[in-house]
Amino acid sequence: MKRFLGFVKKEFLHIFRDYRTMIIIFVIPAAEILLFGYVVSTDLKNAQIAFLDLSRDEMTQKISDKLCSSGFFRRSEDLLSYNDIDRELRKNKIKAVIVFEENFGRKLIGEGKAVMSIIADGSEPNMASLVTNYATAIAADFNRELLQSSVTGNILVLPEVRMFYNPSLKGHFMFVPGVITIIMTLVCALMTSITITREKEFGTMEVLLVSPLKPIQIIVGKVVPYFMLSIIDAIIILVLSRFVFGLPVKGSLILLFAELMLYILMSLSIGIMISTVSKTMQQAIFMALVGMLLPTILLSGFIFPLENMPKGYDWVAAIFPPRYFIVVIKNIMIKGTGFMYVWKETLILMFFTAASIWLSMRNFKVRLQ
Amino acid sequence: MTRNTVILVKNLVKKFGNFTANDNLSFEVYEGEIFGFLGANGAGKTTTIRILSGLSEPTSGEVTVAGFNAKKQPEKIKKNIGYMCQKFSLYEDLTAKENIMLYGGIYGMSKALIKERTDVLLDKLNFREYGDRLISSLPLGLKQKLAFSVAVFHEPRIVFLDEPTGGVDPITRRQFWEMIYETAANGITVFVTTHYMDEAEYCDRVSIMSEGRIVALDTPAELKRQYNASSVEEVFVKIARPPSLSSLRSEQALKGGLNLV
Numbered sequence: 001m002k003r004f005l006g007f008v009k010k011e012f013l014h015i016f017r018d019y020r021t022m023i024i025i026f027v028i029p030a031a032e033i034l035l036f037g038y039v040v041s042t043d044l045k046n047a048q049i050a051f052l053d054l055s056r057d058e059m060t061q062k063i064s065d066k067l068c069s070s071g072f073f074r075r076s077e078d079l080l081s082y083n084d085i086d087r088e089l090r091k092n093k094i095k096a097v098i099v100f101e102e103n104f105g106r107k108l109i110g111e112g113k114a115v116m117s118i119i120a121d122g123s124e125p126n127m128a129s130l131v132t133n134y135a136t137a138i139a140a141d142f143n144r145e146l147l148q149s150s151v152t153g154n155i156l157v158l159p160e161v162r163m164f165y166n167p168s169l170k171g172h173f174m175f176v177p178g179v180i181t182i183i184m185t186l187v188c189a190l191m192t193s194i195t196i197t198r199e200k201e202f203g204t205m206e207v208l209l210v211s212p213l214k215p216i217q218i219i220v221g222k223v224v225p226y227f228m229l230s231i232i233d234a235i236i237i238l239v240l241s242r243f244v245f246g247l248p249v250k251g252s253l254i255l256l257f258a259e260l261m262l263y264i265l266m267s268l269s270i271g272i273m274i275s276t277v278s279k280t281m282q283q284a285i286f287m288a289l290v291g292m293l294l295p296t297i298l299l300s301g302f303i304f305p306l307e308n309m310p311k312g313y314d315w316v317a318a319i320f321p322p323r324y325f326i327v328v329i330k331n332i333m334i335k336g337t338g339f340m341y342v343w344k345e346t347l348i349l350m351f352f353t354a355a356s357i358w359l360s361m362r363n364f365k366v367r368l369q
Numbered sequence: 370m371t372r373n374t375v376i377l378v379k380n381l382v383k384k385f386g387n388f389t390a391n392d393n394l395s396f397e398v399y400e401g402e403i404f405g406f407l408g409a410n411g412a413g414k415t416t417t418i419r420i421l422s423g424l425s426e427p428t429s430g431e432v433t434v435a436g437f438n439a440k441k442q443p444e445k446i447k448k449n450i451g452y453m454c455q456k457f458s459l460y461e462d463l464t465a466k467e468n469i470m471l472y473g474g475i476y477g478m479s480k481a482l483i484k485e486r487t488d489v490l491l492d493k494l495n496f497r498e499y500g501d502r503l504i505s506s507l508p509l510g511l512k513q514k515l516a517f518s519v520a521v522f523h524e525p526r527i528v529f530l531d532e533p534t535g536g537v538d539p540i541t542r543r544q545f546w547e548m549i550y551e552t553a554a555n556g557i558t559v560f561v562t563t564h565y566m567d568e569a570e571y572c573d574r575v576s577i578m579s580e581g582r583i584v585a586l587d588t589p590a591e592l593k594r595q596y597n598a599s600s601v602e603e604v605f606v607k608i609a610r611p612p613s614l615s616s617l618r619s620e621q622a623l624k625g626g627l628n629l630v
Binding site for chain 1: 422423424444447448450452453454455456457458459460461462463467470471472474475476477503520529
């Protein structure tokens with residue numbers, strides 16, 4: 001045990017003496033949470049839209065006023081013909097064009113329906129879906145108003161876009177689980193695979209293996225510091241999101257930390273697995289980045305909704321564990337649900353942990369013979 | 370002359386698939402001697418050293434190191450040996466003292482003992498002012514000497530040196546061998562592989578490996594007499610055939626496969 005503790009201490013020294021490691025562990029988590037919280041917001045605020053009003057009647061006036069007074073949209077210069085749409089969108093200033101067909105008001109009252117087209121800039125898929133969702137919601141609201149006023153007279157219905165679980169639609173609420181997942185993946189999988197392959201590359205691993213330390217002690221000794229630091233990271237992120245963005249953890253803290261530890265354990269074993277198959281640090285970095293970090297960012301539902309993925313991609317996403325963890329912590333943090341709602345994902349994460357431990361042991365034995 | 374045997378190898382065979390890296394080796398190493406282990410690249414030296422140090426298991430044959438069976442008691446062997454490999458094996462981002470503390474601790478030495486021996490060692494190497502400097506700031510010669518001192522710091526019975534002087538200047542090489550002599554004089558057996566034939570002359574006994582077999586084993590003087598040569602280098606050139614391509618390839622595969630963990 002004393003041998004082991006000395007070894008763990010040495011690993012801490014490695015971390016504290018390398019400023020790059022320190023930056024990754026302590027600066028990046030804080031920076032990311034602030035960055036995502038403040039800058040990369042998915043809120044819709046003052047998005048520029050333009051109108052192509054081919055009808056120019058009372059109704060279209062009402063709807064466009066309603067859209068622009070909602071605070072989500074800002075009115076850009078009106079367009080005069082369909083030909084303008086392409087040109088204006090290409091300028092990248094406006095996010096969408098709202099088109100009212102000819103005789104909009106008359107059709108609406110006479111036939112009971114009229115077409116309002118929302119043409120959004122698809123080169124920004126997220127923005128496009130936000131804009132169309134909001135505009136559709138406001139239009140639906142307008143319909144309701146119209147319906148009610150025609151029966152009972154002047155009843156003012158306030159526009160109301162309601163979302164479950166995130167009522168004020170604050171984007172950074174959704175980002176906190178994503179950032180936690182990214183940081184855990186980064187620190188655990190990437191850093192452990194680097195630190196183990198570094199020993200191999202520098203030749204110190206051989207000396208350690210010849211020493212009375214058992215291989216399992218070497219591995220555990222190398223990952224213990226990262227386990228502890230990841231937990232500290234998670235606390236930093238949770239404290240920041242609580243006190244800077246006012247996002248409390250709704251569910252049980254104990255459950256949250258239990259799940260965190262499971263995910264950390266899983267990332268660590270994946271890191272170890274990566275180091276058993278890579279000979280150099282570059283290989284390890286490459287595998288950890290491409291195999292773990294990219295899927296975490298792209299395929300976890302963190303930035304790009306899983307529901308919007310083309311068929312096939314969701315199957316690819318299914319084999320990367322981060323997406324399950326994001327579900328777990330979203331549920332616990334934002335919805336405040338208990339274990340009953342996350343046991344399936346927990347089980348999957350346990351499976352990934354067991355599988356990567358098993359694979360590392362197997363690789364390890366093959367190499368040792 | 371009765372000398373204690375510390376390494377006993379009988380009919381050692383190590384196979385990797387179809388390739389035989391060590392083909393029926395038998396030799397003894399005596400306590401306190403400097404045993405040179407020569408051979409061209411791919412001759413099977415590294416494989417043998419790995420088996421002797423408990424890193425790898427023999428396919429068949431009997432191997433006893435420091436009185437323990439390599440197959441059954443590798444953990445006991447590990448406690449009784451020191452090891453220094455081709456690559457530099459100290460941690461660059463730790464100080465000299467921290468490196469010593471780490472390795473001493475790994476070998477189960479008490480803190481007091483480590484401190485005491487560290488002082489003695491630093492004095493002996495004229496190293497006192499470097500004790501708290503990071504290894505990365507030291508010149509290569511000093512590092513190499515320190516690495517050797519760390520390998521024998523826990524006073525093992527045998528120390529394995531796998532090409533310890535690669536890339537070191539002649540003066541440091543000289544000083545390094547003085548340290549090796551001193552170590553052997555203190556009763557620690559030195560098992561050393563090298564490419565430098567002049568170093569082979571310094572050894573008490575030399576074995577030459579070729580294609581997985583030991584083709585010669587004796588004192589440098591006796592070898593030179595037998596092969597009518599003026600230096601060990603000449604002996605080596607006469608009897609060590611260059612390795613075949615297939616064995617080189619296997620050695621390569623072996624090195625890859627043995628990158629542990």
